Amino acid sequence: MIPFLDLHKINNRFREELKASFEQSLDTSYYILGPNVKKFETEFAHYCETDYCIGTANGLDALTLILKGYIEIGKLKKGDKVMVPANTFIATILAVIHADLEPVLVEPNPKTYNISINEVESAFTEDIKAIIMVHLYGQLADYESLKTISKQHNLLLIEDAAQAHGAISNSKNIKAGNLANAAAFSFYPSKNLGALGDGGAVTTNDKELNEAISLLRNYGSKVKYENEVIGYNSRLDDLQATFLSVKLKTLDSDNERRQQIAQHYLKEIKNPKLRLPFYDESKNHVFYAFVVELENRDDFINHLNKNAIEWLIHYPIPPHKQKALQRFSHLKLPITEQIHKRIISLPISPVLTDQEVNTVIKVINTY
Structure with missing residues (x-):
């Protein structure tokens, strides 16, 4: 896993x-x-x-x-x-x-x-x-x-x-x-x-x-x-x-590692079903999450689960559709709603090994 x-x-x-x-x-x-x-x-x-x-x-x-x-x-x-x-x-x-x-x-x-x-x-x-x-x-x-x-x-x-x-x-x-x-x-x-x-x-x-x-x-x-x-x-x-x-003390080096992993993902993930995140390779993105977007998220999740790759969704329900914020439920926010239906976050952290990164890439490219 x-x-x-x-x-x-x-x-x-x-x-x-x-x-x-x-x-x-x-x-x-x-x-x-x-x-x-x-x-x-x-x-x-x-x-x-x-x-x-x-x-x-x-x-x-x-x-x-x-x-x-x-x-x-x-x-x-x-x-x-x-x-x-x-x-x-x-x-x-x-x-x-x-x-x-x-x-x-x-x-x-x-x-x-x-x-x-x-x-x-x-x-x-x-x-x-x-x-x-x-x-x-x-x-x-x-x-x-x-x-x-x-x-x-x-x-x-x-x-x-x-x-x-x-x-x-x-x-x-x-x-x-x-x-x-x-x-x-x-x-x-x-x-x-x-x-x-x-x-x-x-x-x-x-x-x-x-x-x-x-x-x-x-x-x-x-x-x-x-x-x-x-x-x-x-x-x-x-x-x-x-x-x-x-x-x-290690925040900057940890962020650099996250950026390295992100660059590797962006270079090596070739699956056209996925929309990869925008990144200009600068330091303005520290990749708290590496978020991809695709149409059939449930099917992709099944593929990741079968291949022992953990994932997370940031976030499954947009705020204006939460029960706590019902007074905003009438709002028409189609871009927000589409994003929340289509995105999924892949593993990224400063302790992820090169081998683990390559495995994630291989699994995604075989989807």
Whole structure:
């Protein structure tokens, strides 16, 4: 069996360092907002080349707290509309709803699966105050065009960078996390930079937003038992922070390995039944997922199962068709709906061997 993602093998590379980190945390007994959180926040801000990083409990909270933070400092107000990709994980839309804002779902570019610039321009109305761009599957959205639109209409531009740790723009050599007013990251274990549990972070260069989110994530408090605003409990766990500091050291080399595997897939997969992902061989795609598209997905899945190749679908049901979001079920989003019916993700990870990659290619070419 070729696993879709072997988390044991990925994390076992760091076994001794992770054990030492655990023992250090156990001995010092700093468990909540301790020195390891501050250390990782400093390291990740430096990595993303931003002024600030605020650790949160998870990626959904990171994105929600950005929006709540903007409300707190008066740059958004409850009920404002926020453009989001229709083709995304539901968390992007949930964050908008949790912040008492109104999502406006926008179709993707079928070439990249990221939010369509043409559709953004068509969907704009005066009550839209922000755009969330998702770097889906690890490929940067067209942030330069979105920045231009945002400046023209005085909109906030926010990154959902949950799948794009370390992705770098082609033209400006800027990393995910520093491409907009603020960015949300997830450190869910499957991510390119994954914790051994839940975790998330916000990166920004906005001092006022940084201060607002730092308050909001900790009960609205700077000083214990003194609460300045209505806050939340969403703090990056100190132990997870020290694990992330260990794993951050190899993020770039892990991303390079993912890109190498992707290039090999793109070069060697010759089956005309599959539509392979768009990739310009730059660092703007870090391949959180290698997503292919085809008409008869069920038949292809049977073929992979028979040949012991694990797979995953990112994602089987589009957000507007989820029971939780029934109020959007009337929307006509044919591109999004077609994508969700046709896509499937193939194994890709930094610990996948050349032999395993070649086996995947051979199995696919015999389909």
